[in-house]
Amino acid sequence: MVYAAVAAIAVAFAVYFYTDISSSGPRVSDAEFKALAAKIRNAYNTAKTDTNLGISQLDALNGLPKQLNNRRNVLLAAIYEKLGEEALAFHYYYLIDKDYLPRFARFKLAKMAERTGLERLATEIYEDLARRFSKDPRYSYELAKSYLRQNALEKARDRFLELQGAAPDSDFAIGANYYLSNLCNSGDRECKIAYLRSYLSKSPQGNLASLVADEVSAMNETERKQFSDLHNQLGLSYYSHGEYAKALNYFSSNGSPLLEHATALAQTGKRQEALALLLRRIPNETNDETAKNAIEYLLSLSSSTASISQLRALAPRMQKHRDKVLWHLARLSDLKEDYQAIYEGFPDSFYAPESMATVFWREFKRGADHNALALAKQHWQRYPDSKSHAFVAFWAAKLYEAQGDHNMANATLQNIIEEHPLDFYRFRAEQILARKNKWYLLPNVNEFGSYPNWRWPEIATEDELQERYGAEVAELIAIEQYDALLTTDGEANQYKLDDNIKMWLYAQAGDTYSAIKTGHQAVEHMKGNIDVSDKRLFFAYPLPYADLVADEAGRRRLIDPMLAQALIKQESHYRPDISSKAGAVGLMQVMPFTARDLARRLSIASPDINALKDPAINIKLGIRYMEDVFERFSNNMVCAVASYNAGPTAVAQWMNKGTTDMDLFLEDIPYDETRNYVKKVLANYWIYKKLYA
Numbered sequence: 001m002v003y004a005a006v007a008a009i010a011v012a013f014a015v016y017f018y019t020d021i022s023s024s025g026p027r028v029s030d031a032e033f034k035a036l037a038a039k040i041r042n043a044y045n046t047a048k049t050d051t052n053l054g055i056s057q058l059d060a061l062n063g064l065p066k067q068l069n070n071r072r073n074v075l076l077a078a079i080y081e082k083l084g085e086e087a088l089a090f091h092y093y094y095l096i097d098k099d100y101l102p103r104f105a106r107f108k109l110a111k112m113a114e115r116t117g118l119e120r121l122a123t124e125i126y127e128d129l130a131r132r133f134s135k136d137p138r139y140s141y142e143l144a145k146s147y148l149r150q151n152a153l154e155k156a157r158d159r160f161l162e163l164q165g166a167a168p169d170s171d172f173a174i175g176a177n178y179y180l181s182n183l184c185n186s187g188d189r190e191c192k193i194a195y196l197r198s199y200l201s202k203s204p205q206g207n208l209a210s211l212v213a214d215e216v217s218a219m220n221e222t223e224r225k226q227f228s229d230l231h232n233q234l235g236l237s238y239y240s241h242g243e244y245a246k247a248l249n250y251f252s253s254n255g256s257p258l259l260e261h262a263t264a265l266a267q268t269g270k271r272q273e274a275l276a277l278l279l280r281r282i283p284n285e286t287n288d289e290t291a292k293n294a295i296e297y298l299l300s301l302s303s304s305t306a307s308i309s310q311l312r313a314l315a316p317r318m319q320k321h322r323d324k325v326l327w328h329l330a331r332l333s334d335l336k337e338d339y340q341a342i343y344e345g346f347p348d349s350f351y352a353p354e355s356m357a358t359v360f361w362r363e364f365k366r367g368a369d370h371n372a373l374a375l376a377k378q379h380w381q382r383y384p385d386s387k388s389h390a391f392v393a394f395w396a397a398k399l400y401e402a403q404g405d406h407n408m409a410n411a412t413l414q415n416i417i418e419e420h421p422l423d424f425y426r427f428r429a430e431q432i433l434a435r436k437n438k439w440y441l442l443p444n445v446n447e448f449g450s451y452p453n454w455r456w457p458e459i460a461t462e463d464e465l466q467e468r469y470g471a472e473v474a475e476l477i478a479i480e481q482y483d484a485l486l487t488t489d490g491e492a493n494q495y496k497l498d499d500n501i502k503m504w505l506y507a508q509a510g511d512t513y514s515a516i517k518t519g520h521q522a523v524e525h526m527k528g529n530i531d532v533s534d535k536r537l538f539f540a541y542p543l544p545y546a547d548l549v550a551d552e553a554g555r556r557r558l559i560d561p562m563l564a565q566a567l568i569k570q571e572s573h574y575r576p577d578i579s580s581k582a583g584a585v586g587l588m589q590v591m592p593f594t595a596r597d598l599a600r601r602l603s604i605a606s607p608d609i610n611a612l613k614d615p616a617i618n619i620k621l622g623i624r625y626m627e628d629v630f631e632r633f634s635n636n637m638v639c640a641v642a643s644y645n646a647g648p649t650a651v652a653q654w655m656n657k658g659t660t661d662m663d664l665f666l667e668d669i670p671y672d673e674t675r676n677y678v679k680k681v682l683a684n685y686w687i688y689k690k691l692y693a
Helices: 002-018 030-049 051-059 066-083 086-095 102-115 119-132 137-149 153-166 171-181 189-202 209-217 221-239 244-248 258-267 271-284 288-300 304-317 322-333 336-345 352-365 369-382 389-402 406-419 424-433 462-469 471-478 482-486 499-508 512-523 536-540 546-556 561-572 592-602 615-632 637-646 648-655 662-667 672-691
Strands: none
Touching: 030 051, 030 066, 051 066, 066 086, 066 102, 066 471, 086 102, 102 119, 102 137, 102 471, 119 137, 137 153, 137 171, 153 171, 171 189, 171 209, 189 209, 189 221, 209 221, 221 244, 221 258, 244 258, 258 271, 258 288, 271 288, 271 304, 288 304, 288 322, 304 322, 322 336, 322 352, 336 352, 352 369, 352 389, 369 389, 389 406, 389 424, 406 424, 424 672, 462 471, 462 499, 471 482, 482 499, 499 512, 499 536, 512 536, 536 672, 546 561, 546 615, 561 615, 561 637, 561 672, 592 615, 615 637, 637 648, 637 662, 637 672, 662 672
16 A cells, blocks of 8 residues: 555656646537536445445546546545545546646645655645735745745745735735744844744734744743733733643733633633632723623633622623623523613613513513503514514514404514514414414324425526636536535635525535524525525525435324424434534434433334434434324424423423413423423424425
């Protein structure tokens, strides 16, 4: 294997320098081109499940047109790179034409040349890339480092300086400071100190920061004094690399970065000192994000009782963010007056809508209808885009209905539908207007939905992609190298893709979580009716593993496959490898002890943790558990879904309180997590029913 690797590199090196590998290849018709492209794509996809077969199929495709030959080679290189066969990957990357995907294939080749000791080759490639893409500083940066590795110090210095002049604000220009500090003339300590100071001041938590900090620490006392104004940056350099004790040597008690200083103290066993630092400095913290995070960190270090007294003492001293302190205080104290202090004293606060909604609910529950409706009107007018807007309006509509004001009740419900199309209460409003009183029961089996052949929707055609983003992006998509388009390397994504195409690329790359997240961000402020022609919705609410879900749910036909999908989406966002802090595993977050019991009843092998990460096994067991809880709670979706999260014993105890109104039962679930979980799963379910009707 070593001999083969060396031989492959040697042949590649020789051919690169002495052979013209550019060949147009045979001319073919459009139809033949598409047929050959499909063969390449199919062979590559075969390699994902049967590596050897896929490689042999790609190897057998000879006499290809130039573009398709490049495709074949880049895919073979990608396969071998994934297998760790770097010499073979190098071989196929080098065979690729110089003008084919230069920022991808050529850059890969240069990096591999570095690792295999072919620095001359790496230099030539970086020179070519820096010349062709002069506006992208990454190639000049890599070229300068390549010169440095070959001891071409003048060339390296000139290239680093040129880079800093052309792209002074880039991460690469900042990184150049570290290398330039080592290129100063021998004995020119002022030059070295100046470059190290420049790096520290601009990027104290950069990749090279700990190296800079180590160099400063190794200096004599006179030289170190020249960094006295950068002590906090030195502390951050060590902190960002987990060296908390070293960081504390540089953090000063007043001007240090508050959160990092407190964390370093806590991580080195100085919890009380961390608390004292936070309590002393939070009131005067001017950075919004730092203040918010510091308050939350303070709470994480204290007990609930201690936190209440700390927050009460802290609130009047706050120059800013008093509302944040009051919000945490109210959540801990659960006192009406603490919530009132937020929306009355800080009506524009981020926390004001939720505070007013909490007080509204207190008034509603104690039967103070007049007070509740007055708050609901204020809330509707002040906070139309808040998360609690639909909740308050829904219960206000119920009050109007109870008072006999049917027109106002219906108008309020209709308003919820128009303003919050993806919210749980939008669907409840629709169900009330449709007089669907048994909304909480699982529909009849003939109303179940299934979509076993689901695929991610296409966002754009190949021609549209090429027109919008250029030939390189279109070609990378054609050869399924999605990660190359999504990975950033020190700068903003070089291809400047919009969120719609990123959403699709995440899905194609198998990053379902990011696809869903990007889809949600695109539709979260949607108004009006749900538009099933809006493809973004199908990324926010997709159906991965639809075939497995349809098969398992279809065995006994006790669970709507769409409800199983809604639960999977909430439990794991379709990530099969995920494990919770409580120990639940996989797509449907099955607990191992539950899995063992279910496996015994199904007469299948008892799964270990790894087996529970297998989508087929996890879905089989998860749907069977859903069937159990739905049977136990007579197909009551609220109770069954709640029991999936909190356990059937807890739900049975809540049911013993005798609440017959399922809306009230849901709102009275004592666990915040479970209450919100049920709403999200049911909202997902009803959205799926609309999208995939």
